[in-house]
Amino acid sequence: MEKKDMAIDVKVPELGESVVEATIVRWFKAEGDAVKIGEALVELETEKANFEVAAEKQGVLSKILKGDGEDVEVGQVLAVIEEGKAGAEAPAKEAAKAPEAEPAPVKEAPKEEPQERVTPQAKRAAEENKVDLSKVEGTGPSGRVTKEDVEAHIQKEAAPAKEAPAEPARSTSTAVIQAPKEAPAILHISRDAREERVKMSRRRRTIARRMLEATQTTAMLTTFNEIDMGAVMDLRKRRKDTFKEKYGVNLGLNSFFVKASIGALKAFPQVNAEIEGDDMVIKHYYDIGVAIGATEGLVVPVLRNADSMSFAEIEKKIKDYAVRAEDNALTLDEIMGGTFTITNGGVFGSLMSTPILNPPQVGILGLHKIEERPMAINGEVKIRPMMYVALSYDHRIVDGREAVQFLVKIKELIEDPESLLLEG
Numbered sequence: 387m388e389k390k391d392m393a394i395d396v397k398v399p400e401l402g403e404s405v406v407e408a409t410i411v412r413w414f415k416a417e418g419d420a421v422k423i424g425e426a427l428v429e430l431e432t433e434k435a436n437f438e439v440a441a442e443k444q445g446v447l448s449k450i451l452k453g454d455g456e457d458v459e460v461g462q463v464l465a466v467i468e469e470g471k472a473g474a475e476a477p478a479k480e481a482a483k484a485p486e487a488e489p490a491p492v493k494e495a496p497k498e499e500p501q502e503r504v505t506p507q508a509k510r511a512a513e514e515n516k517v518d519l520s521k522v523e524g525t526g527p528s529g530r531v532t533k534e535d536v537e538a539h540i541q542k543e544a545a546p547a548k549e550a551p552a553e554p555a556r557s558t559s560t561a562v563i564q565a566p567k568e569a570p571a572i573l574h575i576s577r578d579a580r581e582e583r584v585k586m587s588r589r590r591r592t593i594a595r596r597m598l599e600a601t602q603t604t605a606m607l608t609t610f611n612e613i614d615m616g617a618v619m620d621l622r623k624r625r626k627d628t629f630k631e632k633y634g635v636n637l638g639l640n641s642f643f644v645k646a647s648i649g650a651l652k653a654f655p656q657v658n659a660e661i662e663g664d665d666m667v668i669k670h671y672y673d674i675g676v677a678i679g680a681t682e683g684l685v686v687p688v689l690r691n692a693d694s695m696s697f698a699e700i701e702k703k704i705k706d707y708a709v710r711a712e713d714n715a716l717t718l719d720e721i722m723g724g725t726f727t728i729t730n731g732g733v734f735g736s737l738m739s740t741p742i743l744n745p746p747q748v749g750i751l752g753l754h755k756i757e758e759r760p761m762a763i764n765g766e767v768k769i770r771p772m773m774y775v776a777l778s779y780d781h782r783i784v785d786g787r788e789a790v791q792f793l794v795k796i797k798e799l800i801e802d803p804e805s806l807l808l809e810g
Contacts, residue, residue, distance in 0.1 A: 394443045396465040398458050401432050405718070408432045409588040410456050410464070411506045415447045421467060428464060431506055431588040435685075435721065436714035445469040455510070455585065505681055506714075507533040507587060514584075515540055530712070532681055589683040600743045605781040608740045611793040613800050615756050615771045618642055621803050633698040639753070640676065641700040643728055645806040646799040647751055648672045648693045651726060654792045656784050657777075658725050660746040666783055675724035675744065676704055679734070680711040686744060687716055688724040728753065738774045748780035751796070 401408060408430040415427050426438040427447070448468040452458055504512075504519055508531045512519050515536070522539045524531035586594070600606065622637050629637040651658040651672060659668040672693045675686040687707040689700060710716050727744045732755035741752035754774045761770045775796060779789045799805055 392469045393448070394445065394467040394469050395463045396427060396439065396441070396467060398430065398460050398462045398464060399437075399439060401430075401437065401460060401718070405432050406460050407588070408437070408458055408460075410452055410454050410458060411436065412454050412509060413450060414438075417447055417450055419447050421445060421447050430458070431714075435716050435718060436506075439464065441467060443467055443469045454513075457588075503529060504531040505533065507682065508536050510585070511536040587682060589685075593683055596745070597742050600745050604743055604745065604748075606743055606778055607781050607786070607789070608776050608778045609786065609789045609793060610738070610774060610776050611790075611797055613773050613775055613797045614761070615773050615800070617801055618803050619756075619771055629698070633702070635698065635701045635705055637697065638701055638704075640704050640728075640730070641697040642800060642803060642806065643751065643753060643796075644674050644676070644689065644692055644695075644700050645697070646796045647674060647726060647728060649799050649806065650792050650795040653795050654784075654788050656788055657749040657779065657792055659748055659783060660725075661748070661780070661783055662746075669725045671725065673723055673725045675727040675747075676707065677727060677729035678708050678711045680708075682714060685711050685716060685721055686724065686727055687711070687720045688722070727751070730754075732756065732773070739776065741776060741778045743778055743780060748783050749792075750778050752776035752778065 398408060409432075411429040411431050413428050415421060415425075421427065421441040421444065423441055423444050425441050427441055428439050430437045430439060445467045447465055449466040450464070451466070452462070452464050458464065503524060508522075509519070511517070511533050512522070517536055517539060519531060519536075522531050522535050525535055618639070626637050629635075655668050655670070656666070658670075658672065659666050661667070671691060674689045674692040676689060677684060677686050689695060689703055692700065695703070707716065707720070724744070724747060727741075727747060727750040729741050729750060730753040731739050731741075732753050736754050737757065738754055739752055741750045743750055752775065754776075756771045756773045758769050759772045760767050761772065763770070775793060777789055777793050777796075779792075
């Protein structure tokens with residue numbers, strides 16, 4: 387007897403702890419395409435990272451139930467694969483059609499490559515504005531096309547059209563007659579025509595939700611201090627060449643503040659805790675989250691057991707996280723958990739800010755740019771490289787006294803970096 391084809395559902399897989407929703411970024415296959423076991427079918431974007439869902443059976447993708455940009459939940463059916471005879475015959479049918487449409491491979495090749503090197507936001511912008519991504523020059527990491535690249539391409543294409551109406555102005559009489567007619571048209575352009583509605587990405591929506599939760603569900607306060615960065619800067623200047631030569635990575639500020647934070651957390655363990663009901667869960671391990679402002683939105687990958695890491699290991703890991711964050715290549719394990727977070731607004735020029743907690747954590751350290759300021763030292767005014775630092779904390783579990791002393795401890799360790807070897 388002839389074996390009948392079997393329909394196989396393609397479902398949204400388990401996406402990790404506490405992650406129940408995702409957004410479809412794009413389909414790699416269309417209805418009617420043959421698929422093989424393990425072949426990527428669709429890319430999903432979650433609040434943490436992007437994932438590809440692969441085919442578990444060979445056959446033909448007979449039906450797509452959820453399209454690009456739609457939100458889906460774990461377990462929801464995305465598409466249907468017809469397994470069996472259809473799957474076996476599909477490659478043969480495609481091979482038979484190939485001689486009749488020789489130009490087809492030439493048309494497909496240029497479209498595939500840009501799609502692999504384009505951010506989800508750029509893809510959406512291109513679709514909404516009918517832009518051919520193969521003509522857009524990428525300026526992101528590794529030549530990746532960003533949303534800004536698409537917008538710049540659109541402006542460049544529109545520029546000649548805007549300049550064309552200026553030609554009639556060569557005749558003085560024509561300009562005088564036409565000016566009153568043109569002015570009302572400009573004055574009556576509706577606001578809607580000058581507004582752009584862009585759907586937030588899954589990650590941006592999650593950031594918005596979590597930031598709102600942080601302000602509504604915690605008793606958040608912030609305390610500030612300032613640190614003389616001279617000792618650290620001198621140490622980096624003396625050691626930067628040998629450090630780079632030995633470890634292949636720059637000696638940055640991150641490793642110093644990670645080590646200083648661990649020293650302060652050991653002194654004030656309440657800041658390395660969380661609240662569960664009426665209990666405080668104090669953690670005697672140090673998984674430090676480092677906020678990275680990637681193109682697609684903020685991510686906070688975690689340095690596991692950071693107290694056992696060397697300066698070089700910290701710098702290498704953060705550099706690796708930053709590169710892969712731009713490509714949405716971080717895994718769930720790398721960006722989940724964490725007991726304390728460090729965020730550095732100084733890399734963008736921030737002088738002072740109030741960082742928002744990353745629940746269920748009860749503390750976050752904010753770093754800012756280093757700026758030379760006149761300081762009174764031993765009765766003399768000297769110009770010193772100073773940095774404002776901020777600690778936002780949950781007042782339900784951390785008192786103001788501990789928060790202030792925590793920052794003072796950070797200040798002491800950074801201003802005497804050799805002490806980091808003992809306490810960090």
